[in-house]
Amino acid sequence: MDNCATVIPIVPDRSAAPRWDQLVQADHVHGSLYTDPAIFQAELAAIWFRTWVYVGHESEVPNPNDYVMKSIGPEPVIMTRAKDGSIHLLHNRCPHRGNRVCVTDKGNARSFTCPYHGWTFANDGALKGYPFPSGYEDADRSKLGLGKVARVQSYRGFVFGSMAEEGPTLEEHLGAAMKAIDAVCETSPEGEVQVTAGFLKHKVRSNWKFLVENETDGYHPSFVHASIFEVAQSGIGTLYSSESTAVSRDFGNGHTENDLRPEFRKRDVPMSWFGTTAEKLPEYTQKMNAAYGEEKARRIMIDGTPHIMIFPNLFIAEIQIFVIQPIAVNETVQHVTALQFKGAPDLNRRMRQQTMGSVGPAGFLLADDAEMYERTQLGVQSQNPEWLYLGRGRHRERRDENGFRIGDATDETPSRGIWRHYRALMEAA
């Protein structure tokens, strides 16, 4: 293996605006991408406030006038369901003097009244009125509503927002990730997921991109999670070994996955993906058979749910969803909850139990991942070597039958795909 320093003779010119082609190369990225506050600001503009970002799930606001506090990057956003059932994403900033109009996590409200001077807004953002109106002569009320996220769209209940008026459609952005979302929904006998178990919020002193890369890094589990693999018979460890037939995949648009289906198909045991058997979930199995027919139900229950990172912030990890929220160049929050499949109470109970065990600040898995994000963040502050090396598996990267780049289970095909997309977004800005 070549030494980084001999492959990359360039020292990036850091005096002017960042040159993305200097910082992001095919199998090397520069350490400053994780530490430079100016780069973080540029990412907010070019990625978080421009592209499609996952915000929340429709099941979090099931009834008319329900609302829940969410975010797009560091910005708070209120997700509301108006009286007519439509979903809105509102900036939590009073157009008068900038106060927060909402300070409770969730609730049911037809309107929001700003506590500072009493302006009132409908839950679709429109200004309903302000006190002592004789003080305003020619104010245009239609322009004094709450700021709205420019584009809001759902896919199978997953609500995304884009702060840019124009750009690729949600379908164009999601691309192949739509099929993965379909597969998640199909695991429910009623074809729907629900996000109803409440979130754990885990803060780490790390740049957001270390998290995005780690979600589909199949190289680390054998080492970082050795402690829990040693003491619990989870069967996860072997999925991410050099003998594994699983593949890593780059879907383009920054979306990546660890596709574990080859291993599950080899096992050929329904529900083995979840570490159990169909016999232990008789109610679920029966409903799946009734909904999809035995053959298709069997295939779904063998393949399991995907392990996919939908750029930039939605990670579907088989039984959980993680929502990545950048706070600062070296601070990130992961919001995580157990997925719940509509019509599958026996499975849902186990999913909650396993999720509580594995993720969140004290989780058997995630506390150790978090430790790695934080130590890499400390590491990249050191000066030498300046670069990070992402070359694993480059020589054996290949295309699958759909033309997507794939690598072995432990290869860095996903990370290279994330950075390729990142560079394109940053250069386009």
Added chain:
Amino acid sequence: MAMTPEQRATLEDVTQFIYREARLQDEHAYDAWEALWTDDGVYWVPANGEGGDPEQEMSILYDNRSRIALRIRQFHTGKRFSQTPRSGLRRVVSNIEVIGDDGKEVRVCSNAIVFESHVRGDTIWASRNEYTLRREGEGFRMARKKVVLVNNGTALWSMAFLI
């Protein structure tokens, strides 16, 4: 209302038990700590407030007895990296009140402030703890411990030590 001599003795005994539990946690004395539990013990750290139904909602930690044992076995591998190196810990436990006693089990509340020194930096954790202590022989064992962190509705740093 003045305590009876029996109540006073119970308070003294449960206080000693809780101090001991705190010290074992601070010193990462995992096996001694695990031995404090009854066979049906439940260790619960709710998220998002006082905690709704832990069977329905996500908790930071909701361990039954076998999961408590698993947690301890994970520490013993020496590869629990979020605790390698271990957090430096010291906690102050106070405001101990007996809120129920049926002769078999005593229900106790306390406040705790935990100072944690970690690679990441120093953190202060604050909680209200609720215990169900079951009388066994001369002493007690923990049948239930609930730790309500005052900031459990906000995003938290990793917390892989015994809280």
